Amino acid sequence: MNQSGFAGYHPFINFVYFAAVLLFSMFFMHPFMQVIALVSASVYSILLRGRGAVRFQLALMLPLLLITAFINPAFNHAGVTILFYLKSGNPVTLESVLYGISSACMFVAVLLWFSCYNAVMTSDKFIYLFGKLIPAMSLILSMVLRLVPRYKDQIKQISYAQRSIGKDVTQGNWLQRARNGMTILSVMTTWALENAIETADSMKSRGYGLPGRTSYSLYRFDNRDKGFMALMLSLVTVVIIGGINGENSMRFFPSIKAAEMTAFSIAVYAAYLGLCMLPIIQHMMEAIKWRSITSRM
């Protein structure tokens, strides 16, 4: 269970945070905002997933970014600043190039945030949160998470058992293979239904179905969570106010127009930077504190 850094906070905080940064990076197209989101998401995902994340970003995200950036101007010809004409006679405009780059950045930032979300929001956190809303749902999710690996394992075992009598999907011609595959699925279904009866017994015998079922969780909303929540919400509020005042938006077509830099807009960008960097800052502060504690020991 990942309990260090930002992931150690209450699931509700994790969820609200990711909901906020995801929505913001989807809707705020201002270049500053985009750069902040992209850089923070990239740094955070590297922090969470290490070398794998670097490889992921270079091998998948970078090409994706370039392709999206190039595809847009090839199909979108709006905008007033014409750079040159394609062979088909369609113009390539500065606006569409920039819009392509901008939407590519947005797309990649969202994907990166999602990869961070996956690392932080483990299944039990998700179950816990939605269990609060729909209690039956949390149990179903938990059962599904129990059954999926179990069924996978069973399929493997059945397939091995069938292989040793020459009836696996890897044996025979394609027709036999298909038939064997169907047989394995049918064995699996029978097995699953048969064994589910016993699981139902186990649930009944432990009082499942009594009215007034509660949902237990290991999480507590402690003072640390409250502090973090307050900080996070105030930053979110500032960014939203900025958004309402149009500080975070950007117009691409027909001509480019970004919001002007004012003292207030700088404050909004700073708040957004703070928000996006929050897990990273938290992580670094923890590391520094840990070092100072161990040096004194």
Added chain:
Amino acid sequence: MEIYHVQDVSFTFPLQERKALQNIQLKVHDGEFIIIGGKSGSGKSTLLRQLKPILTPHGKREGEIVFRGKPIGELDQRTQASEIGFVLQNPDNSMVTDKAWHELAFGLESLGLDQQTIRIRVAEMASFFGIQTWFHKPVTELSGGQKQLLNLASIMTMHPSVLLLDEPTSQLDPIAAADFVETLRKINQELGTTIIMTEHRLEEVLPVSDRFIVMDEGRIVVDDQPRKVGEALRLMNHPMFTAMPSPMQIYAGVTPESPYPVTVKEGRQWLDRYMAEKPIVRIEAAQFDDEITAIPLAAEPAVRFKDVWFKYEKNGPNIIKDLSFEVSGGQFYCLVGGNGTGKTTALSLASGLYQPFRGKVYIGGKNIGSMNARELYNNNLAYLPQNPQHLFVKKTVGQDLFDMLTHSSLSKEKRADKVQAVSEFLELQPLLTMHPYDLSGGEQQRAALAKVLLLEPSILLLDEPTKGLDSFFKDKLASYLKQLNADGVTIIMVSHDIEFCAKYADVCAMFFNGSITTSGPAKTFFAGNSFYTTAANRMARHVWSHAVTIEDVIAQCRNNG
């Protein structure tokens, strides 16, 4: 105080003539530890399920069951869930949620307790059972023993006053089973919880129990203290006596006096007293060796492993390390050893399911890697998986058997003859029209064996075939295997069941740390071990180190008597 009072209870399943339970009279007092024994199908589980109404199968019940002074039918759901705990046989099936902690809390959630209470109870139980180290783990990562312990703990969190267990250790290896029984003893002794459990494996559990009830054909045959039950069964000449602990059987085979010993320790002490009066004739090992028939070595061994290494993942640990052994044709070869030592993996390698990454496996002199499925699995190798259910594909046992022959070139009559022959051999005729899943564990094992035998194998690979079987089915299985053996079929078996291997195998090998540490003819092999050996041998090894089976020890006692 009286917990249960079962008054003249009979039970009939729907659409059946025969009564599954007949006139059961039973009183259970607070804090008792009761074991119910008997053959498969003797009504043990049916009786146990009568004691918790929500799990009682459909059918007609006569007589009355009183729980704490109230008819059991009047118990409401809530009391029933919390007061009467029920542990099922298969730990995997009884688990509902994906994490250990959630499983612990499941019953309490159902009862609608608040967060704080659940937190305290879960913490208490996790500490009592020593679960804290794997509290956060997904249940799929737990071992079989841990799973069953978790099941028990998740019921104990509800603070039941009675615990009912239906063959809880049948799916566990001997070490995990002993641990589980020890935990039950602790619950019984330290918390005073009443325990009623059905069980086949009596060696560990009888010494800690207060009462042993033997059932046969839906009736209670004997109900007394374990040592007295042994005596009574002996007097009745009841077949259940062969399921009793070895010291008891040896004692009864030698002297008719009472009281009967239950543990190896008591057996040893008795044997010392018994032998003190006799002139001791110590049999030297050499004399025993003469009795062991030399196994004829065929020119080419049926199965040969040569310097085999194996791992499941590229960067994973080596599971099989430099394993070399030979099994000659017509041998009954047993691989014994602890859990996770690689026994089953070795068997999978022999069956061609996996390929070694170093070294070679030869089947009848041919490299297994170069053989195709047809060569390998027709008239050659047959593998019986641990769970026989994985082989069944049709609605009835009969159809399932015919299914094995769909691709053969035989005529219809020939096929019918073959199926007829194999079902005669394994005594399956009455079961041919039944659904494979409706059979008992032992019957499923037999049906699965019939399926693989239809391929007419010359090498039979068995993965723990005695798991969860009662002693009668084991004897039956042994007789089939011996018969096949006599027909020239080579048998390689992986097992935890030391007593079974000692009694029937030709050669035993001990698996440890990915390869074979020692091997030898069964009797010499077990005689050479000090701990990893049969109960009979542990009891008598200080007098006759080569007496391995119950029959050996009895024969020695008689010779000296």
